[in-house]
Amino acid sequence: MRKEQNKIGLVAGPCSAETRVQMLETARALKHIGIKTIRAGLWKPRSRFGSFEGVGSCGLVWLNEVQQELGLKVMTEVALPSHVEETMKAGIDMVWIGARTTVNPFMMNELAESLRGCNIPVWVKNPVCPDIELWVGAVERLLHAGLKDIRIIHRGFCAIDHLPYRNVPLWEQAEHFRTRLPDMPFYCDPSHIAGKRELLLSVCEKALSLHVDGLFIESHCCPQKALSDASQQLTPDALAELLNLLNVPIEK
Ligand code: PEP
Numbered sequence: 001m002r003k004e005q006n007k008i009g010l011v012a013g014p015c016s017a018e019t020r021v022q023m024l025e026t027a028r029a030l031k032h033i034g035i036k037t038i039r040a041g042l043w044k045p046r047s048r049f050g051s052f053e054g055v056g057s058c059g060l061v062w063l064n065e066v067q068q069e070l071g072l073k074v075m076t077e078v079a080l081p082s083h084v085e086e087t088m089k090a091g092i093d094m095v096w097i098g099a100r101t102t103v104n105p106f107m108m109n110e111l112a113e114s115l116r117g118c119n120i121p122v123w124v125k126n127p128v129c130p131d132i133e134l135w136v137g138a139v140e141r142l143l144h145a146g147l148k149d150i151r152i153i154h155r156g157f158c159a160i161d162h163l164p165y166r167n168v169p170l171w172e173q174a175e176h177f178r179t180r181l182p183d184m185p186f187y188c189d190p191s192h193i194a195g196k197r198e199l200l201l202s203v204c205e206k207a208l209s210l211h212v213d214g215l216f217i218e219s220h221c222c223p224q225k226a227l228s229d230a231s232q233q234l235t236p237d238a239l240a241e242l243l244n245l246l247n248v249p250i251e252k
């Protein structure tokens with residue numbers, strides 16, 4: 001667990017990779033404010049049929065450009081073994097497993113198997129429902145497949161009574177989970193907890209007061225035009241301001 005005086009880690013980037021220009025412009029601006037690891041979803045698990053479901057494999061080359069031209073690390077979400085295969089072939093640096101996947105033990109088994117032998121960091125979000133055992137179980141399946149670098153992301157939980165959040169943080173349950181796997185880096189995703197820019201500061205402050213190891217946060221060069229999660233994404237400049245307000249040493 002993070003010692004109070006240590007720097008916090010930071011991953012930032014758009015909810016979705018949408019176009020080459022959007023991806024490179026966002027990554028360039030994030031590099032400018034000191035970010036070293038960029039997140040971007042290619043295969044998007046959307047609730048409603050017919051909404052934007054990501055650009056898919058064609059975005060891998062944009063992530064490769066971010067790696068090669070900007071010297072940044074890149075990560076994307078994998079939800080199927082075919083995603084793992086494609087991201088590994090493309091040399092993507094890290095992957096994350098989303099909240100709609102960690103909820104499903106069968107899919108976690110499949111993913112763990114396809115990740116076996118991949119020597120990359122794998123980040124595991126909490127399941128959408130507040131079931132700590134499912135979260136622990138998802139991590140155990142990856143450990144059983146021999147994965148060595150597993151990191152955790154708390155992104156809040158679905159609840160009927162969720163306001164003002166998009167996903168209720170249930171800080172106590174998340175802290176309880178953390179005690180079950182105390183040696184794994186534990187990040188907070190304030191974007192999917194908050195659901196709106198105005199709440200990000202208070203969610204980040206709370207997460208930092210609990211000494212999370214880092215933040216996993218959405219940033220888009222033009223949030224109001226984002227094809228997914230428009231209301232929670234920050235411009236890179238606004239992210240820099242937020243980090244300034246948080247006033248903690250950031251390991252960027
Ligand atoms: C995301 O990170 O954009 C995402 C889809 O997250 P989650 O799985 O937390 O909903």
Ligand code: MN
Pocket residue numbers: 015016218228229
């Ligand atoms: Mn998102």
